[in-house]
Amino acid sequence: MQILFLKTVFGFYLLSTSFYLWHAIRPKISIRRSAFALFLAAFVLQTLLLLFRWYTAGYLPVTNLFSTQFFFSWALALCYLYFELRYRIHATGLFVIFLTLLLLGSALPRNPSIPPLIPALDTVLFTLHVIFSFTGYAFFAMAFSVAVMFLIQKRLQTAILPDLALLRKINEEAVFLGFCLFTLCMVMGSIWAQIAWGYYFSWNIKSVWSSIVWLFYGGMCHAKFIRRWQGTGYAWLTIAGFGVVLFTYLGIGLLMQSNHPLE
Amino acid sequence: MMRRIWSICCSLKLAIVLTSMITGIAVIGSLVMHFNPQLFGGLNALSWHQWHNDYGSRAPLLSSWFYLTGFLLMLLAINTGCCFTEWLLRIRSSWRKTGEYLIHLGFILIIVAYFWGSFTGTRSEGERFNIGQTRAVAALPGHYLRLDAFEPVMNANGRPVDMKSSVSLLKGDRIVHSGFIHSNTPLIYNNLTIVPASYGQETIGYNILLTELNRTARIATGSTISLKDQIRLNILEFQSDAYRVGDQIIARGTDAINPAIFIRVSRNNESIWSGWLFLREPLPLLLQQAGFDFVVQSPILRFYSLLTLNTDPGMRLALIGSICMTIGVLFALFSFYYKRQRGDRPDIS
Numbered sequence: 001m002q003i004l005f006l007k008t009v010f011g012f013y014l015l016s017t018s019f020y021l022w023h024a025i026r027p028k029i030s031i032r033r034s035a036f037a038l039f040l041a042a043f044v045l046q047t048l049l050l051l052f053r054w055y056t057a058g059y060l061p062v063t064n065l066f067s068t069q070f071f072f073s074w075a076l077a078l079c080y081l082y083f084e085l086r087y088r089i090h091a092t093g094l095f096v097i098f099l100t101l102l103l104l105g106s107a108l109p110r111n112p113s114i115p116p117l118i119p120a121l122d123t124v125l126f127t128l129h130v131i132f133s134f135t136g137y138a139f140f141a142m143a144f145s146v147a148v149m150f151l152i153q154k155r156l157q158t159a160i161l162p163d164l165a166l167l168r169k170i171n172e173e174a175v176f177l178g179f180c181l182f183t184l185c186m187v188m189g190s191i192w193a194q195i196a197w198g199y200y201f202s203w204n205i206k207s208v209w210s211s212i213v214w215l216f217y218g219g220m221c222h223a224k225f226i227r228r229w230q231g232t233g234y235a236w237l238t239i240a241g242f243g244v245v246l247f248t249y250l251g252i253g254l255l256m257q258s259n260h261p262l263e
Numbered sequence: 264m265m266r267r268i269w270s271i272c273c274s275l276k277l278a279i280v281l282t283s284m285i286t287g288i289a290v291i292g293s294l295v296m297h298f299n300p301q302l303f304g305g306l307n308a309l310s311w312h313q314w315h316n317d318y319g320s321r322a323p324l325l326s327s328w329f330y331l332t333g334f335l336l337m338l339l340a341i342n343t344g345c346c347f348t349e350w351l352l353r354i355r356s357s358w359r360k361t362g363e364y365l366i367h368l369g370f371i372l373i374i375v376a377y378f379w380g381s382f383t384g385t386r387s388e389g390e391r392f393n394i395g396q397t398r399a400v401a402a403l404p405g406h407y408l409r410l411d412a413f414e415p416v417m418n419a420n421g422r423p424v425d426m427k428s429s430v431s432l433l434k435g436d437r438i439v440h441s442g443f444i445h446s447n448t449p450l451i452y453n454n455l456t457i458v459p460a461s462y463g464q465e466t467i468g469y470n471i472l473l474t475e476l477n478r479t480a481r482i483a484t485g486s487t488i489s490l491k492d493q494i495r496l497n498i499l500e501f502q503s504d505a506y507r508v509g510d511q512i513i514a515r516g517t518d519a520i521n522p523a524i525f526i527r528v529s530r531n532n533e534s535i536w537s538g539w540l541f542l543r544e545p546l547p548l549l550l551q552q553a554g555f556d557f558v559v560q561s562p563i564l565r566f567y568s569l570l571t572l573n574t575d576p577g578m579r580l581a582l583i584g585s586i587c588m589t590i591g592v593l594f595a596l597f598s599f600y601y602k603r604q605r606g607d608r609p610d611i612s
């Protein structure tokens with residue numbers, strides 16, 4: 001039943017992406033509106049499924065790979081919705097929808113059943129830590145998407161994409177919001193570590209890289225004040241920052257063994 | 264001159280340079296750390312000066328990134344502190360940036376707290392407590408910790424998922440704090456945090472079948488076995504793994520490798536022999552004749568708890584720092600949009 005629901009969500013996102021791509025090639029208001037309507041339908045259905053899973057489990061299910069992929073894809077869609085409603089970015093955030101598709105698509109063959117909550121993860125601090133971490137990552141992904149579009153727009157000067165000033169503004173905003181959410185993720189994680197292990201910073205590769213992500217984006221919150229780094233420089237920094245995020249989220253898990261509890 | 268130094272200390276560019284340097288060094292350092300667990304593995308279990316003495320100072324090249332990162336973080340905290348002070352001096356005109364500057368204050372407090380805690384705090388990972396045992400808390404002179412009860416919690420597959428310990432913290436013989444420790448529920452007293460680390464099981468005796476007498480009995484500290492001819496055997500001590508050094512018996516560990524008992528043998532309540540008996544060695548003739556010939560039916564097991572006892576004098580300051588940061592983030596979210604609404608573009612340099 002859940003799988004069927006999930007496939008429908010995936011189908012709607014896929015259709016929405018195709019419509020956005022179609023719109024990019026042949027701009028037409030009706031196509032763009034259909035793309036957004038499909039996206040909205042997918043997001044509403046996914047939110048309902050998330051709420052259902054939360055309600056039936058009795059806790060926000062983010063404790064296994066399927067659940068985290070599902071939640072992360074939802075956070076990405078939420079982030080896209082925010083910028084779409086605020087700035088009408090349309091296909092500018094396509095990378096974020098692609099990521100949503102990728103995550104949902106790779107979650108589809110997995111078992112969606114929710115495992116019982118183990119006492120080690122039974123704390124609101126863990127839930128908040130995960131929520132803020134994935135929403136933060138979602139905004140960093142959006143910043144990356146916008147930064148790439150900024151560089152493309154700088155070359156192509158096309159009417160399909162928003163103008164450079166708006167792209168720069170959205171890029172800075174996505175970095176700032178991502179930084180704020182990631183700060184909350186770090187705060188919740190540290191308090192959780194203190195009550196779980198008796199110290200609030202653990203010297204393992206995952207924690208060190210999370211601090212690197214935090215410091216890097218903290219630095220970026222300042223780089224926009226330096227004229228030389230504004231615009232193009234900022235876009236490249238954003239792309240580099242997302243590389244750090246990818247390594248922290250995926251690289252460490254795939255390439256190395258970490259003793260972080262979520263690995 | 265002083266003004267120039269001050270403006271460098273408050274410089275935003277310096278902050279960006281320092282952040283870039285720290286991230287760069289930490290990227291390399293994290294890999295050095297990951298691939299040298301024998302050197303950096305103890306960082307979570309030791310205070311910094313202990314780690315420096317035992318490990319860091321012995322491998323100066325490999326650990327240089329760690330010292331350098333610490334130094335640069337301190338510089339960044341000073342830089343942020345100066346920047347924050349500048350803002351405080353101009354607070355009348357820039358109170359709208361309270362959110363941003365609460366984030367800065369939070370960062371300073373957390374760095375100060377972390378250095379303070381790492382240098383002057385103590386770490387003690389996985390200290391063993393038997394049920395009922397009271398041990399001195401090394402980090403808090405005059406304080407003792409008693410494990411009142413312990414129970415591991417297993418899931419349906421029999422895998423341990425939690426460890427529940429009831430403990431009492433005593434100052435002299437007065438209980439100053441007591442509580443229940445399990446996952447995500449530590450006992451916190453002043454600077455001391457006690458959390459469960461692990462647990463273990465030890466053999467404290469055996470259930471036996473006395474073959475000749477066709478009776479069951481217990482071999483454990485404090486038990487008594489009645490044999491033939493009015494002979495009684497009092498077990499005064501059980502050691503699961505003991506060995507002999509000259510006349511002395513030394514306990515080696517808790518795994519049941521070479522169990523031994525210290526017994527007193529009496530006839531009609533009159534003591535006739537006492538001494539150590541190794542259960543894997545042939546038994547004395549006197550006892551064999553009295554019917555002390557047995558087969559082990561099952562071991563008697565007892566759980567013990569491994570607790571982590573860490574002290575961190577900076578813990579509360581770090582918490583205040585993180586509260587500042589959290590409130591700062593919430594304020595900054597509003598002021599970010601407010602500044603944008605006013606057309607306040609980030610063009611200050």
Ligand code: HEM
Nearest residue numbers: 176218221273274275278342343346360363366367370599
């Ligand atoms: C790791 C340490 C630091 C963190 C996490 C941090 C964080 C932040 C954040 C989140 C903002 C808000 C940016 C925005 O409005 O988009 C900000 C702004 C700012 N920070 Fe920092 N900061 C740090 C260190 C410093 C230092 C050392 C300085 C001193 C030079 C500094 C100076 C500023 C200034 C001048 C602003 C701009 C405020 C404004 O005009 O809106 N920061 N910082």
